[in-house]
Amino acid sequence: xxxxxxxxxxxxxxxxxxxxxxxxxxxxxxxxxxxxxxxxxxxxxxxxxxxxxxxxxxxxxxxxxxxxxxxxxxxxxxxxxxxxxxxxxxxxxxxxxxxxxxxxxxxxxxxxxxxxxxxxxxxxxxxxxxxxxxxxxxxxxxxxxxxxxxxxxxxxxxxxxxxxxxxxxxxxxxxxxxxxxxxxxxxxxxxxxxxxxxxxxxxxxxxxxxxxxxxxxxxxxxxxxxxxxxxxxxxxxxxxxxxxxxxxxxxxxxxxxxxxxxxxxxxxxxxxxxxxxxxxxxxxxxxxxxxxxxxxxxxxxxxxxxxxxxxxxxxxxxxxxxxxxxxxxxxxxxxxxxxxxxxxxxxxxxxxxxxxxxxxxxxxxxxxxxxxxxxxxxxxxxxx
Numbered sequence: 406x407x408x409x410x411x412x413x414x415x416x417x418x419x420x421x422x423x424x425x426x427x428x429x430x431x432x433x434x435x436x437x438x439x440x441x442x443x444x445x446x447x448x449x450x451x452x453x454x455x456x457x458x459x460x461x462x463x464x465x466x467x468x469x470x471x472x473x474x475x476x477x478x479x480x481x482x483x484x485x486x487x488x489x490x491x492x493x494x495x496x497x498x499x500x501x502x503x504x505x506x507x508x509x510x511x512x513x514x515x516x517x518x519x520x521x522x523x524x525x526x527x528x529x530x531x532x533x534x535x536x537x538x539x540x541x542x543x544x545x546x547x548x549x550x551x552x553x554x555x556x557x558x559x560x561x562x563x564x565x566x567x568x569x570x571x572x573x574x575x576x577x578x579x580x581x582x583x584x585x586x587x588x589x590x591x592x593x594x595x596x597x598x599x600x601x602x603x604x605x606x607x608x609x610x611x612x613x614x615x616x617x618x619x620x621x622x623x624x625x626x627x628x629x630x631x632x633x634x635x636x637x638x639x640x641x642x643x644x645x646x647x648x649x650x651x652x653x654x655x656x657x658x659x660x661x662x663x664x665x666x667x668x669x670x671x672x673x674x675x676x677x678x679x680x681x682x683x684x685x686x687x688x689x690x691x692x693x694x695x696x697x698x699x700x701x702x703x704x705x706x707x708x709x710x711x712x713x714x715x716x717x718x719x720x721x722x723x724x725x726x727x728x729x730x731x732x733x734x735x736x737x738x739x740x741x742x743x744x745x746x747x748x749x750x751x752x753x754x755x756x757x758x759x760x761x762x763x764x765x766x767x768x769x770x771x772x773x774x775x776x777x778x779x780x781x782x783x784x785x786x787x788x789x
Contacts, residue, residue, distance in 0.1 A: 411613040411661050414540075414551055418578040419653065421646070424455045424541055425579040427498065428463025431539055431781075434576065437495030438466040439539075442509045442785035444501045447460050448474035452543055453500045460498070468492040470508075476682060477508040477524050478558040478610055485512045489536075498539045499575075500584075501559050502596065503547030503556075503682065506540050510573045513538055517572075522557040526566040528709050528767065529550060532597035537576035543584045545635075545648040546596025546683050547602055548656020550578035561781050565672040574660075580653055590636050593648075597632040599683030601734075602690050604628060606659035606665040607706040609697065610771040618707075620658040626711040627651035636738050638738060658699055666776050667693045669768035670784065673759035678747050687735060688743045690742065693789040695728040696780070700773030713749040743789045 432440060435696075441460070447453045448471045454754065460467050465769045470488050473481045489497070489512050499509035511522060514537030518525070525532055528621035549555070553573040557566050562626060583584035587598070588610070601624075608621035628651040634644035662755060664771050671685035680688070698705050714726040776784070 407614070407742070409543040409616065411616045412553065412571055412574055412615070413657060414575045414578045417551065417580070417653070418577065419650065421581060421583050422690045423579050424584055425459050427456055427539065428459035428461070428465050428543065428580055430577060430579070431460065431465050431496065431498060432463045433536055434623050438468060438492055439496045439498050439641055440470050440485070440489045440492065440494040440496060440512065442499045442501070442505045442512070442544070443469070444474050444505055445470045446474060447471070447501055447543060449700070450587060452584060455584075456498065456500050456541060468494060473504050473508055473693045474732060475557065476504050476535070476558055476646045477511065480512040480560045480561045481508055481523060482515060482557055486515050488752045489516060490741070494536070496537045496539065498541070500541040500543060501541065502544040506542070506547065506549035507539070507555040507557065511539050514555070514568065514570075515574060516744070522566050522568060523559060525568045527752035530568070530570065532570050532572055532726070534572040537566050538580065539577045540575040540786045541579045541581065541584060542649070542652075544588060544592065544596040545585055545645070545652040546599040548600065548652060548659060549581065550575055551653065551656045554660070556672065556682070563676050564762060567672065567675040578588050582642065585645050585649055586640065587765060588639065590639065591641065593632070593636050595681055595683035595687060596647055597628060597635065598687035598690065598738065598740060599623060600655045601628045601632070602667050602686040603655035603659040603664065605694065605708055606653070606657065606667055607662045608708055609773045610662045611773065612702070612771055613662045617658040617662040620654045622707060622711045624651045624655035624658060625708050626713075627654065629712040633734070633737055663771045666697060666769045666772040669763040669766045670759075670781060672766055673755070674763045676762070677755045677759060678751065680746050684740070687740045689727050689784070689788050691731040691735065692784055696776070696784055697772055698727070699775045704773065747789070749789060752780050752785060756785055759785065
């Protein structure tokens with residue numbers, strides 16, 4: 406295998422009750438005021454309350470930005486950055502799903518480097534490190550708490566801008582399963598399938614390494630076992646804990662080996678039609694996996710075996726079990742089909758642009774089977 410680097414936050418803290426200790430952690434690692442970035446639903450339902458109480462108890466002054474309920478746009482980034490500067494903040498605490506964590510990364514990036522997100526959505530961009538980020542996920546899915554990637558939607562063009570840099574890896578990732586207990590079944594399913602997509606794509610990515618492959622396989626095995634339990638029984642503490650651990654493993658894997666064609670195709674679905682990121686991945690996963698099998702039969706066979714498929718035969722036979730396994734899992738979790746969210750005429754009208762944006766993201770280049778523009782257009786229609 407090729408030479409590799411492996412990047413992680415300085416600290417990964419995992420376990421029930423860890424969110425209630427964030428104040429002391431922040432106080433010990435930075436000084437001054439922090440900007441707490443979260444979502445309005447998390448604020449209204451009290452999910453973020455342990456974080457608020459911990460900051461107050463530790464005497465950490467903070468400003469609050471809770472204006473983004475989904476994937477952040479460049480407008481949200483401008484607003485949050487203005488607040489960060491106006492309040493003279495020195496660090497960021499992000500509590501939420503991928504959206505608040507991505508937004509916090511954008512604020513850190515723009516505070517240190519100025520400009521706008523599009524300036525850094527280039528392979529040759531080398532931004533300076535910004536203020537530290539302390540990330541607390543409330544979903545078991547995005548892996549943003551351990552990655553150097555952020556996705557910001559350009560408010561003018563509605564294009565999803567993928568920005569990746571080692572400088573965006575959070576200072577600390579604090580994973581508390583108690584913060585995930587409030588997820589409704591539909592969100593549990595979508596974010597869990599997002600994490601499973603991370604596990605699968607990081608295993609077969611052209612950038613996979615000896616360090617990432619075991620994480621990918623463990624994550625896939627853990628998620629396929631416990632995600633249905635968390636979906637069926639939202640208060641199942643063991644299932645929630647295991648799903649969060651699986652999402653962490655998958656996050657560490659893809660943060661260091663990258664994702665592939667599913668993610669590249671999923672981003673335009675979210676930007677053009679407002680389909681949440683995890684759901685976009687879930688809708689495409691089986692179709693794209695079936696297309697990609699011939700590019701790495703051994704990798705897909707390993708995944709099928711890890712996920713409990715009756716895969717004792719040769720790699721080609723084992724790998725072929727994976728698409729129906731994924732289809733069955735999606736049906737069990739009641740993942741909608743793409744046609745239930747996007748009309749065919751709408752899809753056809755946007756398809757050329759979506760293909761171009763998918764390829765421009767860079768992720769399809771990591772796919773084990775090469776996919777050209779015609780392949781991607783056909784896969785969108787097959788998934789529909």
